[in-house]
Amino acid sequence: MKNIGEEWTRELKKGSIQLCLLAVISTGRKYGFQIIKELREMSSGYYDLKEGTLYPALHRLEKRGYLKSQWITQDSGMPRKYYSLTKKGLKALEEARGEWSRMVSSVNDVLEAKK
Amino acid sequence: MTQDMEQYLSRVRLWMFGMPRKAKNGIVNELRAHIIDSSNAQGGPASIGYIVSQMESPRRTANKYKQIYGYGLPLKILFVVITIFLAIWTVPIWEIVNPSFSTNFVFLLLIVFLFVIGSRAGKKMALVTGIAALLTRFIILGLIAAALGDFAVVQGGGVFVFLMASIFLILVAYIPARTIEKWEDKRAWDIPMQPASQAYPSPYAPQPYPNPRPAPQAMYSPPPNPPANSCPRCGTAIFITTKYCPECGTRVV
16 A cells, blocks of 8 residues: 555656646746755645756756746856746646646545545 | 766766757756755755765766757757668669669668667657658659669559658657657656655754755764854854855855
């Protein structure tokens, strides 16, 4: 049973991570490390992405037109790549939010239905 | 310690061979910024070695980006040129001109080459090379038939087989490319699973950041009673060995 639980958790995470990334970035432009940190804090440790998952995912979303990026050099002299949502990304986020709400509501209805 | 980071980054760059230069530079700089940010959050440059050791292998990291960006223009042109060169010698009419020449062998070579291109260079490149092979074969067939003045060799069932063999070349490149792309798309969102105790820590427990696993003492041990310091910009308490504020990124002297 433990393996099934892990597999389901993995699939659930995979299915929701894009939505979470877009949601985190929608609050303002952010750089990779900041996204990892905020996502981890917001989800109480549920989403703990490694750099090997996050950065290629951000590049993929950027290539698909959901994100745009910009290099900004800090006062300290260290350049960072900031990501922000494009119009397409914003629209995708709104659609995905609606779909997520419908899904959660439907699953809850099924789980809480009296036998 | 920054030596570990630069060594890791140069190996990632090496494995990204053939990718567009701009993309490679951006990826390496982004990873460098991530490592520095992580080290600032974990106690300064002394932790860089540990952070790098926890990252994915340079090859695996580079492969993830390769699937996204593919190869740069010079290599793409080279692939098409090789395809055209091989495709020229796969036209069976060469065996009529010179019976000792084996077009089947070159055809086999072309299949292997297109398969490799398909599995390494992505769907678009697979289609481009496959179509280049098809067009080259038909152009050469037409030219040689016209030069020989004997169009009988390109009529009837032979043309159909020739067409099928040419379409097969496109599929040989395209099918592995599409399969790998689908597979990579699925794997792109794989999140490594952690033991339940680490994956769901108590919100009240102090949580080391960003990685809940503590650094092994043998690899990195923080200095005893590190002197306190604070960021001049946001006031965050930081180690005196930390160069950048983990909160606002300000350089701390």
